Amino acid sequence: MYRTPAFVTALLFAVAALFAVTARESARVRQTGSGPSRAGGAVERCVSCHVRPDEDPGGAHSRAALGCASCHLGNPLAFDKERAHAGMEPEPGALSTVASTCGRTGCHPREAERVASSLMARGSGIIGVDRFAFGEIPVPETADTMARLISRDRPSPAEDHLRKLCAGCHLGTRRNGRDDAIRGNGSGCAACHVARRTEGEKRPHPPVDSRIGDDRCFGCHSRSGRIALTYQGLFEVEPDQRRTSGTETAGALEDGRPVCRASADVHLASGLGCVDCHLHTDLMGDGTRPAHKEQQVEITCEACHGPAGPDGEAAWREGTDPVTRDLLRTRKESRPEDERVRLGRRGTPVWNLRPSPGGKGWVLLRKSDGKPVAVKPTPRDRNHGLKGHERLSCSACHAAWAPLCTTCHTALDPAGKQWDFSASAETAGRWTEKSEGFGAGRPALGVRGDGAIVPAIPGMLMSVLPAGGGERTVRLYAPIEPHSTGSRARSCASCHSREAARSIAGELPWEGTRTGFRPLSAGEIRKVSSVAENPAFRAECRSDRLDSRPPTP
Amino acid sequence: MDREDLTPAAGSPAKPSGSFGRLSSGFLAVSLLSGAALVPHYDPAAALSSLESIASGIPLGAFLRGLHAWSSYGLLLALVVHAVEVARKRTEGQLAAGVWWRAVALLPLLVLALLGGFVLRGDAEARAAADVWRGMTSSIPGAGPPLAALLLGGPGSGLGAAALHHAGTFSILLVILTVEHARVVWPGTRPSVLAALASVGAAGLLTVPLGPPPPGHGVLLGPWPLLGLQGMLVDLPAAAGWIVPLAGVLLLGSLRGAAGPARTAALAALAALAAGWAAFTLRILVLAGH
Numbered sequence: 090m091y092r093t094p095a096f097v098t099a100l101l102f103a104v105a106a107l108f109a110v111t112a113r114e115s116a117r118v119r120q121t122g123s124g125p126s127r128a129g130g131a132v133e134r135c136v137s138c139h140v141r142p143d144e145d146p147g148g149a150h151s152r153a154a155l156g157c158a159s160c161h162l163g164n165p166l167a168f169d170k171e172r173a174h175a176g177m178e179p180e181p182g183a184l185s186t187v188a189s190t191c192g193r194t195g196c197h198p199r200e201a202e203r204v205a206s207s208l209m210a211r212g213s214g215i216i217g218v219d220r221f222a223f224g225e226i227p228v229p230e231t232a233d234t235m236a237r238l239i240s241r242d243r244p245s246p247a248e249d250h251l252r253k254l255c256a257g258c259h260l261g262t263r264r265n266g267r268d269d270a271i272r273g274n275g276s277g278c279a280a281c282h283v284a285r286r287t288e289g290e291k292r293p294h295p296p297v298d299s300r301i302g303d304d305r306c307f308g309c310h311s312r313s314g315r316i317a318l319t320y321q322g323l324f325e326v327e328p329d330q331r332r333t334s335g336t337e338t339a340g341a342l343e344d345g346r347p348v349c350r351a352s353a354d355v356h357l358a359s360g361l362g363c364v365d366c367h368l369h370t371d372l373m374g375d376g377t378r379p380a381h382k383e384q385q386v387e388i389t390c391e392a393c394h395g396p397a398g399p400d401g402e403a404a405w406r407e408g409t410d411p412v413t414r415d416l417l418r419t420r421k422e423s424r425p426e427d428e429r430v431r432l433g434r435r436g437t438p439v440w441n442l443r444p445s446p447g448g449k450g451w452v453l454l455r456k457s458d459g460k461p462v463a464v465k466p467t468p469r470d471r472n473h474g475l476k477g478h479e480r481l482s483c484s485a486c487h488a489a490w491a492p493l494c495t496t497c498h499t500a501l502d503p504a505g506k507q508w509d510f511s512a513s514a515e516t517a518g519r520w521t522e523k524s525e526g527f528g529a530g531r532p533a534l535g536v537r538g539d540g541a542i543v544p545a546i547p548g549m550l551m552s553v554l555p556a557g558g559g560e561r562t563v564r565l566y567a568p569i570e571p572h573s574t575g576s577r578a579r580s581c582a583s584c585h586s587r588e589a590a591r592s593i594a595g596e597l598p599w600e601g602t603r604t605g606f607r608p609l610s611a612g613e614i615r616k617v618s619s620v621a622e623n624p625a626f627r628a629e630c631r632s633d634r635l636d637s638r639p640p641t642p
Numbered sequence: 643m644d645r646e647d648l649t650p651a652a653g654s655p656a657k658p659s660g661s662f663g664r665l666s667s668g669f670l671a672v673s674l675l676s677g678a679a680l681v682p683h684y685d686p687a688a689a690l691s692s693l694e695s696i697a698s699g700i701p702l703g704a705f706l707r708g709l710h711a712w713s714s715y716g717l718l719l720a721l722v723v724h725a726v727e728v729a730r731k732r733t734e735g736q737l738a739a740g741v742w743w744r745a746v747a748l749l750p751l752l753v754l755a756l757l758g759g760f761v762l763r764g765d766a767e768a769r770a771a772a773d774v775w776r777g778m779t780s781s782i783p784g785a786g787p788p789l790a791a792l793l794l795g796g797p798g799s800g801l802g803a804a805a806l807h808h809a810g811t812f813s814i815l816l817v818i819l820t821v822e823h824a825r826v827v828w829p830g831t832r833p834s835v836l837a838a839l840a841s842v843g844a845a846g847l848l849t850v851p852l853g854p855p856p857p858g859h860g861v862l863l864g865p866w867p868l869l870g871l872q873g874m875l876v877d878l879p880a881a882a883g884w885i886v887p888l889a890g891v892l893l894l895g896s897l898r899g900a901a902g903p904a905r906t907a908a909l910a911a912l913a914a915l916a917a918g919w920a921a922f923t924l925r926i927l928v929l930a931g932h
Contacts, residue, residue, distance in 0.1 A: 096832075099839035106846020110705045117698055132691040164853045166691045168698030172853055 128156030133165045143293030150297040182278030184261045191278045207374025210260040214381040223247035235259040239511035256510035258309035266513035301364045320572040322353030324529040387433030390483040394467045482543045486578035491571035493528035533595030538605025567602040590618035660727035666720035667829030668837030672713035686801040689764025708845030734898040745823035746895040758808035760865040770862040778883030861930035873922030
């Protein structure tokens with residue numbers, strides 16, 4: 090044991106080790122940053138190296154306040170890059186790690202929990218409708234979620250369709266799992282709260298805040314019902330259609346889809362963005378698990394324009410929504426406890442809507458800059474009190490137009506390949522969508538389960554060729570708030586004539602994409618049509634206040 | 643060699659049972675000296691941060707930490723081999739009964755010291771190990787909860803108690819009991835130099851883990867000498883955490899004075915225990931995806 094060979098071996102071993110130690114020591118000296126080693130009162134060595142001003146998001150999430158690891162994880166105590174970056178989250182806010190980042194205790198745990206149950210994370214509505222369209226379920230309702238769907242081993246045709254065409258907008262799909270136009274958005278919280286990144290762009294650390302620009306909504310909501318396009322007065326066309334339509338072209342979107350110009354929503358003209366109207370519960374949910382988007386959306390036209398219902402207004406002291414209070418606090422705003430506030434359908438305060446200084450009417454504060462925008466109250470005139478119009482939603486008359494896709498054909502090419510958002514790679518089978526051209530015009534009207542009459546568009550009018558199956562043709566209409574609001578409502582004649590009454594019912598027969606959603610019945614169409622033959626009709630109709638122009642565009 | 647030859651005269655140093663007793667003393671010396679050098683830089687109130695500072699913020703800090711860790715692991719290995727030497731050469735009779743039992747206690751004391759050192763890391767694995775340690779100790783009937791508080795402090799009280807016992811209580815007892823049964827203070831130049839060279843080699847070429855476990859590892863692993871215990875506790879109740887090691891210590895202690903079939907049975911039981919320990923170590927490593 091203590092003879093020379095053992096000592097020589099140990100000595101060689103030690104000498105080799107000393108060389109390794111010397112090399113490691115040089116690397117240590119090179120890697121140790123020269124900046125501070127604390128951030129926000131805690132040891133945070135990330136800021137020793139990440140000292141450039143453009144690496145600071147600023148605001149409430151500034152590097153000096155939170156450091157880096159609060160959002161990016163990793164090992165904030167380590168000095169060397171490799172160990173410091175071990176376990177790092179490159180996409181803070183991603184739902185898979187949100188409990189350790191945005192949703193950690195002391196930050197936004199309540200919001201993170203709500204988002205997880207919201208439709209933008211679960212996607213239950215689109216899953217239910219798609220599987221219904223494919224004939225896989227008898228009603229367009231499901232409790233299934235996108236997270237479960239994309240982890241399933243053997244997807245059904247509808248599930249494969251969703252994984253390849255729809256799952257990219259699911260909040261749980263990471264940025265590096267996408268191949269489409271919304272790649273620039275992060276996922277989870279970052280999808281809305283962090284500015285988009287353009288491909289290949291080198292840029293400073295983006296700010297992280299609650300001032301959400303419309304560009305972040307645009308990526309997802311320029312598809313399907315296309316409300317983000319419509320709001321901006323854009324409608325999608327086929328490439329050859331742009332040349333022949335005669336309408337004003339507006340170039341192409343970032344993802345190459347050509348668009349034409351139509352009338353924008355009147356709220357856009359007032360400088361309002363998406364989040365100026367939409368409440369936090371509309372976007373992040375309220376902890377419940379709604380089946381479809383109209384169940385999650387809480388804001389109503391009446392909340393701002395009135396008349397407010399019996400539960401539509403309260404004093405601030407009666408408000409209990411903690412997230413609204415947090416929002417006001419983070420914006421360094423407060424409200425007198427006796428000030429009145431309008432409420433959404435489930436009682437959430439519309440916190441940026443305040444009584445106007447004169448005490449008459451209301452002003453809406455833009456969330457981006459706090460600038461007040463006067464809100465016009467719903468006129469108390471005959472047009473808004475017409476007998477027989479009680480069931481009409483505001484948008485049934487005020488939606489100027491909606492995108493109409495009446496010739497959509499969806500088929501599966503088994504030999505093709507397509508990006509699969511569940512695998513983050515191309516997999517076998519390609520879904521193709523062909524149309525003879527998009528349309529834009531007055532939306533049809535349909536009847537919801539609760540009897541309300543709302544705009545409806547033929548969003549799912551298509552022929553589906555599921556893998557290995559025969560052609561299945563379905564004609565589905567979806568209820569929609571088109572977001573093309575005009576200050577003038579549609580004219581009386583646009584509904585009340587024999588031809589118009591038939592046309593507003595859509596291409597009959599159709600099925601609704603919601604349980605209970607149906608076309609106008611023959612009796613209802615007859616009733617609408619017969620109004621035109623009533624001698625009192627012309628006297629009743631105040632056409633000077635209505636939009637008698639042909640549908641836009 | 644006759645047992646009588648190995649039995650020293652009263653008051654004189656014990657006759658070595660082999661080389662590893664002195665080598666373990668050498669490792670103990672290196673471990674104590676390197677540990678003492680770390681003490682000024684370690685802060686139990688900011689354990690992980692101060693260890694990161696030691697590892698990367700001060701010159702040769704990682705080397706010094708490695709020297710302490712690997713010399714301590716070397717001490718454990720040398721001590722186990724020394725115990726095997728003693729059992730093989732039947733030299734336990736050199737020691738009076740009390741001294742023998744206290745010498746046997748060196749093994750659990752060293753394991754506790756190592757476990758304390760692991761807990762002092764303050765990272766996720768260390769916190770998990772502290773919870774397991776507290777749970778095992780608390781399961782001792784009657785004395786469990788106060789003993790757990792003595793060793794680890796009250797729940798949520800930080801690492802002060804563990805640091806005190808690691809650097810103080812356990813280290814002092816290790817020195818006292820080692821000197822008591824070896825009857826020498828200085829193990830000799832050759833064992834000390836060999837232990838130092840081996841420790842320097844390991845510290846320079848191998849890194850000691852610290853910080854978050856690598857991504858994708860669902861099971862947090864405790865110190866490697868206790869992985870067998872961790873594998874065992876996947877299915878067995880927490881009390882197995884002290885009953886099984888206690889059984890091993892009692893079996894080892896019972897070798898003194900045991901002869902014939904009783905000694906063979908005790909050795910067989912110890913061998914079975916070691917095999918089981920190895921099997922459970924393998925099991926937990928597989929579970930952790932290694």
